[in-house]
Amino acid sequence: MTVSEIAKEANSAALILAHLSTELKNQALNKMADNLEANCDSILTANQKDLEFANKEGIAKPLIARLTLNEDKIRGMAQGIRSVVALADPSGVRKSSMELDKDLTLYQVSCPIGVIGAIFESRPDAVPQISSLCLKSGNAVILKGGREAQNSNKVIVELLQEGIKKVAGVPETAVQMIETREEVQDMLKEEKNINLIVPRGSNEFVKYIQDNTKIPVLGHSEGICHNYIDKEADIEKAIRIALDSKLQYPAACNAMENLLVHQGIASKIIPELVKKFEEKGVSLLGCQKTCEIVAKLPSASESEWDEEYNDLKLSIKIVEGVDEAISFINCHGSGHTDTIITENSETAEKFMDGVNSASVMCNASTRFADGFRYGLGAEIGISTNKTHARGPVGLEGLVIYKYRVYGNGQVVSDYSGENARSFTHKPI
Numbered sequence: 026m027t028v029s030e031i032a033k034e035a036n037s038a039a040l041i042l043a044h045l046s047t048e049l050k051n052q053a054l055n056k057m058a059d060n061l062e063a064n065c066d067s068i069l070t071a072n073q074k075d076l077e078f079a080n081k082e083g084i085a086k087p088l089i090a091r092l093t094l095n096e097d098k099i100r101g102m103a104q105g106i107r108s109v110v111a112l113a114d115p116s117g118v119r120k121s122s123m124e125l126d127k128d129l130t131l132y133q134v135s136c137p138i139g140v141i142g143a144i145f146e147s148r149p150d151a152v153p154q155i156s157s158l159c160l161k162s163g164n165a166v167i168l169k170g171g172r173e174a175q176n177s178n179k180v181i182v183e184l185l186q187e188g189i190k191k192v193a194g195v196p197e198t199a200v201q202m203i204e205t206r207e208e209v210q211d212m213l214k215e216e217k218n219i220n221l222i223v224p225r226g227s228n229e230f231v232k233y234i235q236d237n238t239k240i241p242v243l244g245h246s247e248g249i250c251h252n253y254i255d256k257e258a259d260i261e262k263a264i265r266i267a268l269d270s271k272l273q274y275p276a277a278c279n280a281m282e283n284l285l286v287h288q289g290i291a292s293k294i295i296p297e298l299v300k301k302f303e304e305k306g307v308s309l310l311g312c313q314k315t316c317e318i319v320a321k322l323p324s325a326s327e328s329e330w331d332e333e334y335n336d337l338k339l340s341i342k343i344v345e346g347v348d349e350a351i352s353f354i355n356c357h358g359s360g361h362t363d364t365i366i367t368e369n370s371e372t373a374e375k376f377m378d379g380v381n382s383a384s385v386m387c388n389a390s391t392r393f394a395d396g397f398r399y400g401l402g403a404e405i406g407i408s409t410n411k412t413h414a415r416g417p418v419g420l421e422g423l424v425i426y427k428y429r430v431y432g433n434g435q436v437v438s439d440y441s442g443e444n445a446r447s448f449t450h451k452p453i
Contacts, residue, residue: 027211028203028208028211028212028215029211029215029218031167031201031203032140032167032212032215032218032219033218034198034201035140035165035166035167035198035199035201035218035219036139036140036165036218036219037196037198038165038196038198038199039137039139039140039163039164039165039199041194041195041196042137042160042163042164042165042195042196042199043116043136043137043139043163045163045194045195047114049192049194049195050114050160050161050163050195051110051161052192052195053160053188053189053191053192053195053199054106054107054109054110054157054160054161055106055107055110056188056189056191056192057106057153057156057157057160057184057185057188057189058103058104058106058107058110058153058188059103059188060184060185060187060188060191061099061102061103061106061153061181061184061185061188062099062100062103064180064184065096065099067180067184068094068099068149068177068180068181068184069094069095069096069099070180071176071177071179071180072092072093072094072149072176072177074176075092075147075149075173075174075175075176075177076089076092076093078173079092079147079173082173084147084173085335085336086336087275087276087335087336088146088147088173088276088335090276091146091147091148091276092147092148092149092173092174092177094149094150094177098150101150102150102153102154102181103153105150105153105154105157105397105403106153106157108397108402108403109157109158109161109402109403109420110161111402112161112402112419112420113420114161114162114420115135115161115162115420115421115423115424116135116136116137116162116163116424117134117135117136118134118135118424119132119133119134120133120134120135120426121133121452122452122453123450123451123452123453124449124450124451124452124453125430125448125449125450126435126446126447126448126449127449128432128433128435129430129431129432129433129435130430130431130432130453131428131429131430132428132429132430132431133426133427133428133429134426134427134428134429135424135425135426136163136424136425136426136427137162137163137164137423137424137425138162138164138220138221138423138424138425139164139165139219139220139221140164140165140166140167140218140219140220140221141155141159141164141165141166141167141219141220141221141222141223141405141423142166142167142169142212142215142219142221142222142223142240143155143159143166143167143168143169143222143223143225143405143406144169144209144222144223144224144225144226144234145168145169145170145171145223145224145225145226145406146170146171146225146226147170147171147172147173147174148170148171148174149170149174149177149178149181151170151225152168152170152178152181152182152185153181153185154403154404154405155168155223155403155405156168156182156185156200157403158402158403158404158405158419158420158423159199159200159405159423160189160195160199160200161420162420162423162424163424164423165196165198165199165200165201166199166200166201167201167202167203167212167219168182168200168201168202168203169202169203169204169208169209169212170202172204175204178202179202179204182200182201182202185200186200210237213234213237213238213240214238215240216238216239216240219240220240220241221240221241221242221243222234222238222240222241222242222243223242223243223405223406223418224242224244225406226247227247227333228247228359231244243406243408243410243412243414243418243422244408244409244410247278247333247359247361248277248278248279248280248282248333248359248361248362248407249282249283249331249332249333249357249358249359249361250270250278250279250280250281250282250283250358250359250361250362250363250364250391250394251281251282251283251284251285251350251353251354251358251363251364251391252266252267252270252281252283252284252285252363252364252365252366252391253285253286253287253344253347253350253354253363253364253365253366253376254267254284254285254286254287254290254294254366254367255287255290255347255365255366255367255369255372256287256288256289256290256346257367257368257369257372258287258290258294258366258367258368259366259368259388260290260293260294260297262366262388263294263366264294264297264298264301266364266366266388266389266390267281267284267298267366268301268302268305269390269392270364270390270391270392271284271302271307271337271339272305272307272337273390273392274392275334275335275336275337276335276336277335277392278333278335278361278407279361279362279384279391279392279393279394279395279407280335280391280392281339281391282332282333282334282338282339282340283330283339283340283341283342283353283357283358284298284339284340284341284342285341285342285343285344285350285353285354286315286341286342286343286344287343287344287345287346287347287350288314288343288344288345288346291314291315291318291343292318295315295318295319295341295343296318296319298341299319299322299341302339305337306337307337307338307339308337308338308339309322309338309339309340309341310322310323310324310325310329310338310339310340310341311323311324311325311340311341311342312324312325312340312341312342312343314343315341315342315343318343322341325340325341325342330342330353330357331357333359347365347372347375347376347379350365350376351375351376351379351380354380354382355379355380355381358380358382359409360381360382360383360409361382361383361384361394361407361409362382362383362384362385362386362391362394362407363380363382363384363385363386363391364385364386364387364388364389364390364391365377365385365386365387365388366387366388367387367388373387373388382409383407383408383409383415383416384416384417394407394416394417395417396417396418396419399416399417399419401417401419401420401421402419402420403419404417404418404419405418405419405422405423406418408422413425
């Protein structure tokens, strides 16, 4: 099928999904999860082909780690779908009600966006995650994963569609997939049938998508995340948080890439941090002042402050205080997630007010920036946009709203002229 045909089928599916009961959507989700677990071998066989290709192409180790599946990961994928079943349906929720006049009532009600085009990295586990969120919220989805995961993604999509088919009334075309870059170009032209594009990748990639489509774009950009250790930080907390922010999963988009340290605490904490990071195999870079404290460290170039490493690599910079930390983060960060470690609540609030990121934290690891950890269930991505959906985008970010007006024969001319009626505008 052409991309235009796929988009039209998705549009038709979205019209059906918008009216489906929560019960039917949940039945389909459970069947999707069951079908993944029942076909582990098929998924692993396809994944092995992708891994062989990735190794042959010399793909970086962090990307291969994201690409690799095993039985535990597949069970986790299925469980992720079931966790979406347990979440409240975000569609059809009455947000507000107002009496405009007697027998004339206005309701604001949540509704699906329609058709989502999701472009994401070489992570096969993103396929069921994104698909389940879209289906639960009443949206159809067209998926495009990285070419390195093409075999895995194709099998997973087919298994999800098979699961959906087992529930009468739910269209299997709710979840579809395209495979090539050329098809992405065609998808960007489908503004009549696709309502939102969610690209996950670098700032340059997201900007390219935004510049080449008329479809609204919800950008999930790179994660250049920071820890700022204030002069009033608890040393033990600071070390523990910094290690977790970098080491818990270095390839994650919410892993720390730049560590900022207040000059008043730098000489005390940096040598200990360097020792602990190096014990874990982290390659460290420093600003001039950092290199004066730990002479063996190589200097970070200006461009490296703007780099998402996704690996065991970290840049350390000494700053004069919270104001410089805020300025540095807003200049070099990606608006994803940044944290301050301090025991001073006033300094903490200044940081959290001043940093222009989707998630700002105090005395907590940046790795908490995640839909599941936020209690949102799975996530379709992490938006750094300043739009209706920001930060980890779960179910609530995949619905908009419409206004419903219920009358009894009223016309606008009744409310103008000499004997005009008055609006009551009474919340109900």
